[in-house]
Amino acid sequence: MCAGAAVVAAGSAALGGPVALQLAVFAGSALMLLLLARPAARRHLERAQPVKIGIGALIGAHATVLRKVDANGGLVKLRGEEWSARPYDPLQVLEVGQDVAVMEIRGATAIVWGEP
Incomplete structure (x- = not known):
């Protein structure tokens, strides 16, 4: 989640945004990814049946x-x-x-x- 937020924040840095904006973009992106992507990822991982070996x-x-x-x-x-x-x-x-x-x-x- 943080890696995706870092990429978005890097985009704001590449556009010349101030450090405060970069931090805000990072925090907002991390929060959005945590709220939206994590539940979908958990459902996908919990659905798998354990493999007997x-x-x-x-x-x-x-x-x-x-x-x-x-x-x-x-x-x-x-x-x-x-x-x-x-x-x-x-x-x-x-x-x-x-x-x-x-x-x-x-x-x-x-x-x-x-x-x-």
């Missing part, structure tokens, strides 16, 4: 079982990559080809849940 982006994603997943381990394809996996319920056994949902990530292991 890293492990947070994988929670809730769907994967396909490549190697049987049981309490001893297994393998799933998650977003084009192979991940070691374990079931969310240690008693659950997930078969090859089954679609599963990622519940959490522990280290390099996806903890998955599949509907029986």
Whole structure:
């Protein structure tokens, strides 16, 4: 906001205006920009949805079982990559080809849940 006001005040200085006028132009321009432009900029910035990155982006994603997943381990394809996996319920056994949902990530292991 102040940068825009400084440009306007520089214009009054270029036209030979006295320092008092330059200060008044700067103050008025800064106030107008603050009152008019700032609310529009805030609306624009607050509208954006936060982007999930890293492990947070994988929670809730769907994967396909490549190697049987049981309490001893297994393998799933998650977003084009192979991940070691374990079931969310240690008693659950997930078969090859089954679609599963990622519940959490522990280290390099996806903890998955599949509907029986």
